[in-house]
Amino acid sequence: MVRQSTDTRATDDPLIAKALKFIRACASDNISVNTVARAAGVGRRDLERSFRRSLNCSVLDEIRSVRVARVKELLAQTTLSMDAIAIRCGFSTPSRMTIVFRQITGMSPSAYRRKVLSQSGQRPLVAKRQVD
Numbered sequence: 001m002v003r004q005s006t007d008t009r010a011t012d013d014p015l016i017a018k019a020l021k022f023i024r025a026c027a028s029d030n031i032s033v034n035t036v037a038r039a040a041g042v043g044r045r046d047l048e049r050s051f052r053r054s055l056n057c058s059v060l061d062e063i064r065s066v067r068v069a070r071v072k073e074l075l076a077q078t079t080l081s082m083d084a085i086a087i088r089c090g091f092s093t094p095s096r097m098t099i100v101f102r103q104i105t106g107m108s109p110s111a112y113r114r115k116v117l118s119q120s121g122q123r124p125l126v127a128k129r130q131v132d
Contacts, residue, residue, distance in 0.1 A: 015040055016054050019047060020062070027066040028090040033059045063090075068104045071097060075113040076120075082109060 022039040037044040051059050070089045082094045091097035101109050
């Protein structure tokens with residue numbers, strides 16, 4: 001869990017803070033910008049404007065960023081398949097996860113896993129049998 005004191009996305013704007021908290025808690029679910037706006041208690045357009053003004057990014061950019069951060073954790077710490085990781089991180093398909101991951105990181109999830117494992121010299125935790 002990210003502490004607000006060390007979070008680069010920390011904000012004094014209560015609306016943005018509420019939306020960020022919701023995104024962090026629910027990004028792995030099937031959420032959309034409209035879902036975040038409802039959770040924050042504002043219209044989609046107002047939320048988008050506030051995000052652009054305060055964080056210089058869109059709500060969707062933030063959702064994707066949080067999802068990719070979770071993908072990175074699972075790639076580095078488990079042996080879960082790409083399919084399982086995509087599902088756990090809120091992506092509709094593994095190919096969609098790969099597209100978004102590559103857009104944000106500049107590499108594929110598989111390449112990222114190889115790089116992290118080669119740098120750390122450690123083996124990932126073995127994933128327990130997934131029950132969905």
